[in-house]
Amino acid sequence: MQHNIVCFRTRHLDQPWSLENYRSVGGYKQLERILNDKIPPEHILERIKQSALRGRGGAGFPTGLKWSFLSRGKPIQKYLICNSDEGEPGTCKDHDILMLNPHQLIEGMIIAAYVLGTTVGYHYLRGEFWHAFQRCEQAIKEAYQEGYLGKNILGSGVDFDLYNTLGAGAYICGEETALIESIEGKRGWPRFKPPFPANYGLYGLPTTINNTETLASVPVILQHGAKWFAHLGGKENGGSKIFSISGHVNQPGNYEIPLGTPFSELLNIAGGVWKNARIKAVIPGGSSMPVLPGEVMKRTRLDYDSLSKAGSMLGTGAIIVMDEHTCMVNALACITEFYYEESCGQCTPCREGSGWVTRLIKRIEAGQGKPGDLDCLEQIAKGIEGRTICAFGEAIAWPVRSFLKHFRAEFEYHIEHGCCQVAARVR
Amino acid sequence: MSSEEQIIQLTPEICQAIDQWVLKYPPEQKRSAVLAGLRIIQRAYGWLSDERMRALAEYLDLPPMDVYEVASFYSMYERKPIGRYKLAVCMNISCHLCGSDNIIKHLESRLGICMGETTSDGLFTLRRAECLAACTDAPILQVDDRDYYKRVTPEIIDQVLEQLHQAGRKKGRDDAT
Amino acid sequence: MIKFEIDGKKIQAKSGSTIIEAADAAGVDVSHIPRFCYHSKLSIAASCRMCLVEVENGRKPLPACATTVTAGMKIYTKSHQAMQAQKEVMSFLLINHPLDCPICDQGGECELQDLSMGYGRTSTSFIEGKRSIKDKDIGPLIATEMTRCIHCTRCVRFCSEIAGLRELGILGRGEHSEISTYVEHSMQSELAGNIIDLCPVGALTSKPFRFKARAWELRARAGIAGHDCLGSNINIHIKRESDSQPERIMRVVSRTNEKLNETWLSDRDRFSYTGLYHADRLARPMIKQIGKWQETDWETALTVATQKLQNVIAQNGAQAVGGLISPNSTVEECYLFQAWLRSLGVPHIDHRIRQSDFDHQIQSPLVWSTCKCVQSLEETTSFLLIGSFIREEQPLITSRIRKATQGGARVHVINPVDFDFHLTLTNRCIVSPWGMVCSLAAIAQVLFGNDKKKLNIMPKPIAELIRQQKPNTVEHDIARDLQQDKAPLILLGALAQAHPYFSYLRVLSETIAIEIGAKTLHLTDSANEAGAWLATALPHRRIDGVSIKEPGYNAKAMLAKTLKSYCLFGLEPTYDSAYPELARTALQQAECVIVCSAFKNKAMLEYADVLLPIATHLENEGSFVNIEGTRQSFQRSVNKPFAEARCGWKVLRVLANFMGRPGFDYQTVLELSSELSRNLENDLQSEHIPPVDFKPLPTVSDNTVWRCGYWPIYRNDSLVRRAEPLQVLTVEQDLAKLRLGAALATHLKVNNGDRVSVSSDHPDAKPVTLQVLIDQRIADATVCLPSGLPDIAINGPLSVVRITT
Ligand SMILES: Cc1cc2nc3c(=O)[nH]c(=O)nc-3n(C[C@H](O)[C@H](O)[C@H](O)COP(=O)(O)O)c2cc1C
Ligand code: SF4
Numbered sequence A: 001m002q003h004n005i006v007c008f009r010t011r012h013l014d015q016p017w018s019l020e021n022y023r024s025v026g027g028y029k030q031l032e033r034i035l036n037d038k039i040p041p042e043h044i045l046e047r048i049k050q051s052a053l054r055g056r057g058g059a060g061f062p063t064g065l066k067w068s069f070l071s072r073g074k075p076i077q078k079y080l081i082c083n084s085d086e087g088e089p090g091t092c093k094d095h096d097i098l099m100l101n102p103h104q105l106i107e108g109m110i111i112a113a114y115v116l117g118t119t120v121g122y123h124y125l126r127g128e129f130w131h132a133f134q135r136c137e138q139a140i141k142e143a144y145q146e147g148y149l150g151k152n153i154l155g156s157g158v159d160f161d162l163y164n165t166l167g168a169g170a171y172i173c174g175e176e177t178a179l180i181e182s183i184e185g186k187r188g189w190p191r192f193k194p195p196f197p198a199n200y201g202l203y204g205l206p207t208t209i210n211n212t213e214t215l216a217s218v219p220v221i222l223q224h225g226a227k228w229f230a231h232l233g234g235k236e237n238g239g240s241k242i243f244s245i246s247g248h249v250n251q252p253g254n255y256e257i258p259l260g261t262p263f264s265e266l267l268n269i270a271g272g273v274w275k276n277a278r279i280k281a282v283i284p285g286g287s288s289m290p291v292l293p294g295e296v297m298k299r300t301r302l303d304y305d306s307l308s309k310a311g312s313m314l315g316t317g318a319i320i321v322m323d324e325h326t327c328m329v330n331a332l333a334c335i336t337e338f339y340y341e342e343s344c345g346q347c348t349p350c351r352e353g354s355g356w357v358t359r360l361i362k363r364i365e366a367g368q369g370k371p372g373d374l375d376c377l378e379q380i381a382k383g384i385e386g387r388t389i390c391a392f393g394e395a396i397a398w399p400v401r402s403f404l405k406h407f408r409a410e411f412e413y414h415i416e417h418g419c420c421q422v423a424a425r426v427r
Numbered sequence B: 001m002s003s004e005e006q007i008i009q010l011t012p013e014i015c016q017a018i019d020q021w022v023l024k025y026p027p028e029q030k031r032s033a034v035l036a037g038l039r040i041i042q043r044a045y046g047w048l049s050d051e052r053m054r055a056l057a058e059y060l061d062l063p064p065m066d067v068y069e070v071a072s073f074y075s076m077y078e079r080k081p082i083g084r085y086k087l088a089v090c091m092n093i094s095c096h097l098c099g100s101d102n103i104i105k106h107l108e109s110r111l112g113i114c115m116g117e118t119t120s121d122g123l124f125t126l127r128r129a130e131c132l133a134a135c136t137d138a139p140i141l142q143v144d145d146r147d148y149y150k151r152v153t154p155e156i157i158d159q160v161l162e163q164l165h166q167a168g169r170k171k172g173r174d175d176a177t
Numbered sequence C: 001m002i003k004f005e006i007d008g009k010k011i012q013a014k015s016g017s018t019i020i021e022a023a024d025a026a027g028v029d030v031s032h033i034p035r036f037c038y039h040s041k042l043s044i045a046a047s048c049r050m051c052l053v054e055v056e057n058g059r060k061p062l063p064a065c066a067t068t069v070t071a072g073m074k075i076y077t078k079s080h081q082a083m084q085a086q087k088e089v090m091s092f093l094l095i096n097h098p099l100d101c102p103i104c105d106q107g108g109e110c111e112l113q114d115l116s117m118g119y120g121r122t123s124t125s126f127i128e129g130k131r132s133i134k135d136k137d138i139g140p141l142i143a144t145e146m147t148r149c150i151h152c153t154r155c156v157r158f159c160s161e162i163a164g165l166r167e168l169g170i171l172g173r174g175e176h177s178e179i180s181t182y183v184e185h186s187m188q189s190e191l192a193g194n195i196i197d198l199c200p201v202g203a204l205t206s207k208p209f210r211f212k213a214r215a216w217e218l219r220a221r222a223g224i225a226g227h228d229c230l231g232s233n234i235n236i237h238i239k240r241e242s243d244s245q246p247e248r249i250m251r252v253v254s255r256t257n258e259k260l261n262e263t264w265l266s267d268r269d270r271f272s273y274t275g276l277y278h279a280d281r282l283a284r285p286m287i288k289q290i291g292k293w294q295e296t297d298w299e300t301a302l303t304v305a306t307q308k309l310q311n312v313i314a315q316n317g318a319q320a321v322g323g324l325i326s327p328n329s330t331v332e333e334c335y336l337f338q339a340w341l342r343s344l345g346v347p348h349i350d351h352r353i354r355q356s357d358f359d360h361q362i363q364s365p366l367v368w369s370t371c372k373c374v375q376s377l378e379e380t381t382s383f384l385l386i387g388s389f390i391r392e393e394q395p396l397i398t399s400r401i402r403k404a405t406q407g408g409a410r411v412h413v414i415n416p417v418d419f420d421f422h423l424t425l426t427n428r429c430i431v432s433p434w435g436m437v438c439s440l441a442a443i444a445q446v447l448f449g450n451d452k453k454k455l456n457i458m459p460k461p462i463a464e465l466i467r468q469q470k471p472n473t474v475e476h477d478i479a480r481d482l483q484q485d486k487a488p489l490i491l492l493g494a495l496a497q498a499h500p501y502f503s504y505l506r507v508l509s510e511t512i513a514i515e516i517g518a519k520t521l522h523l524t525d526s527a528n529e530a531g532a533w534l535a536t537a538l539p540h541r542r543i544d545g546v547s548i549k550e551p552g553y554n555a556k557a558m559l560a561k562t563l564k565s566y567c568l569f570g571l572e573p574t575y576d577s578a579y580p581e582l583a584r585t586a587l588q589q590a591e592c593v594i595v596c597s598a599f600k601n602k603a604m605l606e607y608a609d610v611l612l613p614i615a616t617h618l619e620n621e622g623s624f625v626n627i628e629g630t631r632q633s634f635q636r637s638v639n640k641p642f643a644e645a646r647c648g649w650k651v652l653r654v655l656a657n658f659m660g661r662p663g664f665d666y667q668t669v670l671e672l673s674s675e676l677s678r679n680l681e682n683d684l685q686s687e688h689i690p691p692v693d694f695k696p697l698p699t700v701s702d703n704t705v706w707r708c709g710y711w712p713i714y715r716n717d718s719l720v721r722r723a724e725p726l727q728v729l730t731v732e733q734d735l736a737k738l739r740l741g742a743a744l745a746t747h748l749k750v751n752n753g754d755r756v757s758v759s760s761d762h763p764d765a766k767p768v769t770l771q772v773l774i775d776q777r778i779a780d781a782t783v784c785l786p787s788g789l790p791d792i793a794i795n796g797p798l799s800v801v802r803i804t805t
């Protein structure tokens, strides 16, 4: 299996982030080729579509299709935004791309800007990424010096200015319209859609937003060809993907491997479940995605389609492994508490529901559960799901519903006995 | 007709640093620099006082409420004085599975404070952090919104505290960027 | 138009309408979609999620307030899916909301209460602790109980979008977010009270009304607001008489009139009722006997008044009597006032108590204003505003202009103080009162200064003034912008009206308007200026519109000449007149002063001989004519005005009866109104009036200092001056300072905090000692010292003053 061949292709080098090292693996060659050969943007767009690249930010939207929404023709300012807000619990891949290979992201963004006809781009990093921000500032400075950024890039007549910006601690700013509001200097309150950013984005102008990993994949796709990339994964599941595997494994880490790799293989790479314990549950795509029993995961491949067939989603590719000693009530409380803390507070169901579920689960955990609580929990989750402005609502509802679906007995035990089944068994 | 309150001015260095950010955005979108402005001020003084936020609003030509709303929305902004060092421990699922509870207990007992409080010597404030995007290196401690300490154990915590204790005696804050 | 279906009924709507707009337009019998955050006058938030409806083939329910209708759409507002969604949102709203409606001040008029009844399901399943939030003190008008807040953000959007002031915001995040002013302080907006109406729950309620009555104990009567020239429509809420208390006005709220106030109301109109039962209120007629006041019955009081007045007339002739009436009086009162006095032969009748320059009055139009432009304000793209603190004078007209500016309209201002209007101004000429005239002349010069023909037909001093100007870039800019605009609007405010060269401002602005095809509108800071003109409470014109050859004295002259007797109606000249010093002297020296008033004051008790208590506009009947010339009638809200007070028209009628005047036999106000209407409908023909001479240009030396003496919003008339919650907002110590710019301060060699004395520019004027406050907003050669304040009586709100250090 091929490791680290797309976003992490400099990883094996000493100081993998340097411009020199990036060039040594073919960096900026694609940009130069495109500009020198004046390759029409439509051709590149076609390549991206063929590569079956799907958004790595969580929703998995086909990137080529997204790019085609931004009408090239209109002579107004348009923007490209890279989303490095990375906040979904379990997810930590973008941070590594920024630290290890910032130039590849920049090259990807310049190419995207060329395809989209945008002359200004913003790279939004979450506020906690101070060191990654410094690294990106340095990389952008170098790119300007080399003439890859700014006016008349490499004498081609193409302009593109790129700026790093920082958030200040708000998970919701990963949601694309909240992120736009945040760049505008506002609270990160997601906007009602439609209009979508492609029509009404940053400062009310057409905007395309992509995840870091999505954009950083572009130069490699163009280097090795769309087919090569598509064939790395299965059908409609092009490429390789960084999986952040965390939790109860021996060697947690970010592994860039082809989509479609069986989960069990990744688990092996990550050294297996820690302390020789048995696997109990896995959340395969960041904490907002539905949890699956370990046994189900062991039979599942890691790609968009297989995971959705199994009843969950690939999400950000953040895989959280829980061993047999994990109390699922406790785990769910921890997850919903995050969403409770991070709800932006705009929509009623999310603002009120997030606190409600969290308190209810904590009550059950504390042994104060009552009959009917689980139905109520289910009801609240259903009341949030699909009723909110942004997908954050689902991010609270899905964990609740999936934990109840797969581990209901454990919750019932808590309510009935006022204590934890797992802890009892461990004892 | 009122408006006679004395207005606190931002220092030239802070203004300069903010100007660098203003340049990143279209000229009519100075508001975009609010987040950066708040961060710069917080970096310089440790926290955001009402007067300084008002001064920032003035500097960026905004109603003060625009600034206050932002300052209260984002969790990295401190609107009350805090300790010289902010210790933030991630408590979300990956870190939780890897024992962040113990780390917090250890910190609480070492510092003699509870989550959210500041030590009596004004050196440390303990904070809950939401997922810091380093889940594969759980559990995580972040100091002063910048430096990550990965896979922390009570022993590592002790070392970090010792280091910060030493350094903390030296006065002053670093760059205002 | 787009065709679609709601709940199986075929409907049409304008393309681009949202589902909720279309449903509301179709009427409640089609469907009523529940909502909290949606408000037709505010931007769309789509955040409460109460309005979720099912749309055929939709994946999930959609918010009706934010979803636009498309052709053929099938919408279900009562389907299982829709009801399920609405019910669940309701249960989310209730978990953190106190369920103690019986003790909530909003009980009985709460949108949440009403809606939750409809859904039946209470959230009994919620047993976790409820969130509680600390209440905020946001001033004397609005009580907060933020635990009840459902985060609909209507109030926040109102403040920034309509009031133009980002006073309220959402602080914090998620469940912890709170609506608040950041630093606790009183809200500054003069429209803040509207958030009481907007708040769908009991989080924001009226502080003065708090716990005074329950909604169902009140009956509502329609009324017309009486503090500015818009004629806002109001509902007056009255608590029925009980054993312990007579019938009382408990509250005033807005009544929708899209043409005028939309759904809003200014705080002045909303809270002035709190002054109704002030200790100063005149409860019974009073007469002064050998220097001592005593309450008496109407019969006695009227007899005394009649005798005294008849005595003066017998001895000195009717020429020795003057009549001043407040422009806040009804048309009927103005009409009877002048009819009564004229029937006695009294020639000196006026309502223009704030005017200083009456030149050219004969030439002024018969009707005050014919420009129907309130509704079109929002579409106007260029404004020239002359002499007005418009935000305080006309809060709601300002909000319409604000909306225009949000759409890109330009507003240019000529003012002696750089007042803050909470709206974006394009150009500002901040100049001394005389400078205002010059700036306007400079604009005229840019527009037609080279056209000899046009200048030659103008009155000489005005033509000369235009020629003298050297327009600066701002004046050039304004002129260009007005010229290029399709339909600019020139607004003259209360400061223009009080200007010692008002006639110049008027002629100049009209000349400019004609030149560029603009409309002009005179904004007055009284409720019925236009009505008072129509009813000819004026010295120079008869009710049939014919001008009087030898007019009586105007409001200023009447006071300057110290007549033997004065009849005052509805005003307190020592506060309300442009000439408070003159007023005090003249009234004190007069032999007989008869006052019809709702309130007494100290000075009044010194100068008056008979006090006849009358109704305030909230208790009165009659009509007001607003700035657009619309006459709005209103009936008595209460069975009878306070204590022994009577409606003003009745008092005037009976006075006429007592004096044996024929023809004053009206039984009802309607009779009177219809007679008046007949009179007014008679073709009012403007006669040709030969031009009169204008007064010459003033000599302005380097040392001339002008005063800007605007009337602060809550010092404007008798009733608001007694509305205590509004007075709390008026910090007198702040107002009673002499504000001036740094340049003038240097010139006068004074510093912040120094005490100086100020007086009008005549030899025996009494100086007032005041603290200096340096304020960059004041024009050169100008000091700002408001009018209508106690113990500060200086003649001439915009005239030359003397300052001694
Ligand atoms: C609550 C929420 C949080 C999100 N956080 C992130 C994030 O941290 N990073 C990210 O790339 N996308 C995030 N997304 C997804 C973005 O909205 C958006 O779909 C994505 O940036 C598009 O990029 P892609 O098409 O390249 O995936 C989030 C979405 C939601 C609803
Ligand atoms: S769903 Fe939650 S996070 Fe998303 S906009 Fe609504 S309140 Fe904010």
Ligand code: FES
Pocket: C034, C035, C036, C037, C038, C045, C046, C047, C048, C049, C050, C051, C052, C063, C064, C065, C066
């Ligand atoms: S009324 Fe539509 S979401 Fe609130």
